Amino acid sequence: xxxxxxxNRNKVENMPADIKxxxxxxxxxxxGTFAVNGKPLNILEGTYVQLDTGAGSHSTGxxxxxxxxxxxxxxxxxxxxxxxxxxxxxxxxxxxxKSFSFRMQWDYTKGGDVWSNTVRTLLARGLTKDxxxxxxxxxxxxxxxxxxxxxxxxxxxxDNIYFNAYGFGPASVNVWDATxxxxxxxxxSYSLPARILKGTPFGSASLSFSGTNLWYLAPNFPKYTRFxxxxxxxxxxxxxxxxxxxxxxxxxIGASLRVSF
Numbered sequence: 001x002x003x004x005x006x007x008n009r010n011k012v013e014n015m016p017a018d019i020k021x022x023x024x025x026x027x028x029x030x031x032g033t034f035a036v037n038g039k040p041l042n043i044l045e046g047t048y049v050q051l052d053t054g055a056g057s058h059s060t061g062x063x064x065x066x067x068x069x070x071x072x073x074x075x076x077x078x079x080x081x082x083x084x085x086x087x088x089x090x091x092x093x094x095x096x097x098k099s100f101s102f103r104m105q106w107d108y109t110k111g112g113d114v115w116s117n118t119v120r121t122l123l124a125r126g127l128t129k130d131x132x133x134x135x136x137x138x139x140x141x142x143x144x145x146x147x148x149x150x151x152x153x154x155x156x157x158x159d160n161i162y163f164n165a166y167g168f169g170p171a172s173v174n175v176w177d178a179t180x181x182x183x184x185x186x187x188x189s190y191s192l193p194a195r196i197l198k199g200t201p202f203g204s205a206s207l208s209f210s211g212t213n214l215w216y217l218a219p220n221f222p223k224y225t226r227f228x229x230x231x232x233x234x235x236x237x238x239x240x241x242x243x244x245x246x247x248x249x250x251x252x253i254g255a256s257l258r259v260s261f
Contacts (some may be wrong), residue, residue, distance in 0.1 A: 001074030004090040010041050021045075030077035031115045033241050044081035044115055044241050047073045052145050055207040062145045069141060069154030069161070073170035080172040081113030083241025090184075099191045102172040103182040112229070116146050116243040120174040124167020126159070129224035135159035146208045177220035178229035186211050203260040211253040 015022070015037045018042055026032025031046030049063045049071045064072045090107040094101065122128040126135060138155040145152055166173060187210035197205060221227045231246035232239075 001094075002092045004088075004092075006088040008084060012037055012039060012041055024235055025237070026115075026164075026242045026244075031080070031242065033083065033239060036079075039079070040082055040084050042221055042239065043079050043239060044083060044175065045077045046080045046115065047077055048060075048080055048172035049170045050074055052147075052149050054149055057194045060145050060149055062143060063141075064143060064147055065144050065152050065154060066147070067154070068164075069152065069156045070165045071141070071144075071169045071173065072147070077171075081115065081175045081241065082221065083112050083114065083178070085109050085178070086111035099193060101189045101191075102187070104186045107180075107182045107184050109178065109180050109182075109229070112240065113175050114174050114229050114241055114243055115171060116221075116227060117174075117245050118243050119168050119176065119221060119227050121195075121245075122225050123222065124163045126162065128222060130222040131162060133158070137161065141165060164260070176227075176229075178218070179220055180216055180218045180229050182216040182230075183214045186210065186214055198243055201261055205259045206257070208256050208258070209254075210256075212248055213251050214253075216249075 012035045015035070017093050021036045023033045023036055024033045031044060033042040034045050037041060050073070052060045052064050066072050087110050089110075091106045092102045092104070094103075123131060135158040137158050139158045139161050140152060140155050141161060146154075167181055187208055189206055189208040191204065191206040195206075197203070216228060218227060218229050221229070226248070227243075228246070229248040231243065231249055232242045233246040234242060
């Protein structure tokens with residue numbers, strides 16, 4: 001059994017004083033990833049839900065809604081996440097018994113944030129089983145307040161809330177924790193004994209069955225969106241944290257026969 005523990009801590013330093021930040025990817029004006037002095041590389045910035053920070057008893061610290069019962073978004077952008085994971089764990093085990101060999105690789109990534117255009121669109125448009133209920137029912141966004149600090153009692157249809165607040169509202173609403181557990185690879189091999197190959201032109205022969213990306217669980221994303229936090233929609237890059245419509249990940253299963261002469 002082999003184990004690998006990966007920890008990465010980074011910080012942007014020594015940017016010129018007249019440069020506030022440099023956008024490294026994403027949309028102009030956010031959501032996007034940025035290099036900012038004193039912060040980890042590629043932090044996520046975007047619009048966010050405004051909080052009730054009024055003076056005195058009106059300062060509840062809760063998210064605010066407008067007269068229609070939707071989140072009130074910010075005029076500018078600010079940090080809404082950090083795509084850098086807390087740590088990664090990899091476990092690789094190989095079990096050999098006589099002519100059989102079984103190998104598995106499990107990966108666990110803890111933390112890291114992703115703004116997902118894929119997930120927000122599925123939720124907003126009701127294209128996932130997570131929204132398989134009557135979206136015409138009246139709904140009030142919980143734990144929110146009006147602009148005067150009073151509890152929000154404004155009712156909207158679920159359909160409107162999912163589209164205008166949860167789906168296409170401020171960018172911060174669509175940032176998810178990218179923790180993921182994955183069975184990266186598994187294989188089973190059988191090597192033919194030498195006595196069976198005796199008298200044949202083969203020096204060795206083995207048969208293998210293998211699979212990659214056989215199973216994964218991203219527990220902090222909506223269950224039925226089946227979003228894979230490792231999907232990269234930004235092309236050949238090391239950028240993380242921005243999903244601009246990533247295709248679904250694939251599972252691969254195969255078999256091979258190897259012989260030597």
